[in-house]
Amino acid sequence: MSTLILGVESSCDETAAAVIHVEENGQIELRSNVVSSQVKLHARYGGVVPELASRAHLNNGIPVLQQALEDAGVEGKDLDLIAVTKGPGLIGALLVGLQMAKSLAYTWDCPLVGVNHHDGHLKSVYLEEGPAPQFPFVALLVSGGHTSLYRVDSHSQISLLGATRDDAAGEAFDKGAKMLGLPYPGGIQIDTLSQTGDPKAFHFPRAMMNKGLDLSFSGLKTACRNMIEKLGGVPSGQQLADFCASYQEAIVDALWKKTAKALKQEGLSELIVSGGVAANSRLRERFTQESEALGYKVHLPSRAFCTDNAAMIATAGYFQYQQGERSDMYLNANNRLRIESPTT
Numbered sequence: 001m002s003t004l005i006l007g008v009e010s011s012c013d014e015t016a017a018a019v020i021h022v023e024e025n026g027q028i029e030l031r032s033n034v035v036s037s038q039v040k041l042h043a044r045y046g047g048v049v050p051e052l053a054s055r056a057h058l059n060n061g062i063p064v065l066q067q068a069l070e071d072a073g074v075e076g077k078d079l080d081l082i083a084v085t086k087g088p089g090l091i092g093a094l095l096v097g098l099q100m101a102k103s104l105a106y107t108w109d110c111p112l113v114g115v116n117h118h119d120g121h122l123k124s125v126y127l128e129e130g131p132a133p134q135f136p137f138v139a140l141l142v143s144g145g146h147t148s149l150y151r152v153d154s155h156s157q158i159s160l161l162g163a164t165r166d167d168a169a170g171e172a173f174d175k176g177a178k179m180l181g182l183p184y185p186g187g188i189q190i191d192t193l194s195q196t197g198d199p200k201a202f203h204f205p206r207a208m209m210n211k212g213l214d215l216s217f218s219g220l221k222t223a224c225r226n227m228i229e230k231l232g233g234v235p236s237g238q239q240l241a242d243f244c245a246s247y248q249e250a251i252v253d254a255l256w257k258k259t260a261k262a263l264k265q266e267g268l269s270e271l272i273v274s275g276g277v278a279a280n281s282r283l284r285e286r287f288t289q290e291s292e293a294l295g296y297k298v299h300l301p302s303r304a305f306c307t308d309n310a311a312m313i314a315t316a317g318y319f320q321y322q323q324g325e326r327s328d329m330y331l332n333a334n335n336r337l338r339i340e341s342p343t344t
Contacts (some may be wrong), residue, residue, distance in 0.1 A: 003321070004031075004074060005081045006104075007314025008065070010097030011089025011117045012145075013038040013048045015060040018310035019072035020127075022318050028126060032071035033304075033311045036060040043184045047174070054092035061100050068310070076108040083317020086114035086327075087337030088145075094333035102329055113317040114327040117308075118146065118339040119158075121274040123319065124301040124312040133272050133299050138262045141339075142255060142283075143275035144170030144187075149213050149262045150339065152272075155319040160340050161262050162213025169251050170277045172217035176224045176247050181234050190244045191280050197238075197245025199282075202227060204250035206257070213262050220250055245282075252283045256290055263296060272299040279306035 002023050009016040015038075019031040038056050042048045069075065084101035087094055098114075105112040122139050126132055138161070139150045147170075148163040167175070170187060177186020182193075204223050207216040224247060228234055235243050263271060273287055284300055291298040305312060 003080045003318060004078055005083055005314040005318055005321075006068070006079050007310035007312070007317060008082065008084040008097045008101045009117075009120070009308055009310040009313045010057045010061070010093050011085045011087070012093060012308060013042060013053050013056075014308040015057050015064050015097075016308060016310035016313075017065045017068035018314050019068055019074060020311060020314045020318070028315060028318075030127060030311055031074070032068045033309060034064050034068045034071065035309055036064050039185060046178055046184050048090070050090045050092055053090055054096055057093055057096035061096060065100065065104075076104060076110070079108060079110050081111050081113060081317060081321050083113045083115050083314050083320075085117045085120065085313050086331060087117065087334035089117055089335055091333055091335040094335060098331065098333050102331060106329060111321065112327045112331065113320050113325055114331045115313050115316045115320065116337055116339050117313075118148075120312040120316045122150075122152065122158075122272065122339075123316040124274050124305040124309075125272050125299040126315050127305050127311055128299070128301060133270055136266070136268055137270035137272060138259065138266060138268050140255065140259050140271070140273045141275045142169050142273065142277040144168060144174060144277070146275070147215055147217075147255075147277075148339075149258060151262075151266055151268075156323060158339055161266070162215065162258060164215045164217060165208075166216055166218040167221065169215075169217060169255060170275075172220055172251055173248075173277065173280075175221050179221075179224055179228060179234075180240065180243070187277065187280065190248050191282070193241045194245040194248045194282060195241075197241035197243070199245040199249035201242035202246035204247055206250055206254045209254070209257060213258055213265070215254055215258055217251065217254075220247075248280070248282055252280070252286050255283065256286050259287070260290065260294070269295060270297045270299075274301055274306065276307050279303040
């Protein structure tokens with residue numbers, strides 16, 4: 001039997017709703033995917049302000065949900081399932097989406113499933129055309145708040161292999177960009193400037209390369225600040241492009257080397273990369289080239305599915321629903337939820 005699912009996402013600074021239709025054979029059709037971004041709202045502060053994010057979700061939630069249903073050409077009574085992000089994320093932001101989803105589930109007498117935001121990112125590759133990843137595989141989740149490596153043996157069996165001990169890769173991008181005087185969100189600015197830069201022009205450290213599968217990016221930020229001071233101030237022109245390309249290369253290099261180490265350690269040849277930083281041009285290029293050269297198969301979601309969206313939440317919810325999982329009206333938000341924790 002086919003399944004029609006509404007996904008709701010509000011863990012940080014995007015209010016999102018999406019509808020997917022899953023055929024009996026498991027083929028996923030994206031019916032709608034609506035995202036209301038708060039980038040302009042938070043840009044003046046150089047980062048996400050939790051209280052403002054929650055208020056924006058309150059204002060945007062209903063219009064986004066209505067648009068998603070309208071775009072999909074469905075009504076609430078047509079839905080078979082509502083999937084909503086329950087964590088991790090900003091607690092106030094999570095609660096807005098959660099209460100909306102619970103209210104709709106109650107009103108429409110529709111089954112509800114709470115989804116781990118990180119699991120949603122891992123499931124984003126299932127929205128792409130082509131063969132789905134085959135278990136077991138290694139997964140790199142790389143975003144503004146999280147950078148972790150996992151071994152994935154099934155949709156519900158996920159083991160942590162390594163993680164950053166301090167800053168996430170996305171945070172390193174954004175804070176480096178801020179030191180360079182680039183506008184928020186900084187990761188995109190560094191990516192763009194790097195297109196014309198020399199990644200070998202400046203040397204930046206790759207920390208913890210010989211220490212298991214954990215990563216560290218705090219030292220890289222310090223090196224960035226020290227390099228700016230050494231140059232006598234923020235570089236400009238071609239030197240700025242070279243600086244960005246070199247800084248970016250240090251992050252991507254560390255991510256690839258740890259991922260390759262995880263693949264070798266686990267004896268696996270299939271890999272997925274997801275999360276906001278997976279949209280980075282150099283990361284996509286490096287991981288694709290290295291994987292092809294070494295005989296690995298890499299799955300990268302399209303850029304639209306790298307950043308936060310509700311289609312990935314609906315997809316993760318579908319797999320949980322298939323495994324018999326259900327949530328009740330007591331479902332609550334957990335801003336520190338871990339992906340290797342039980343999903344119910």
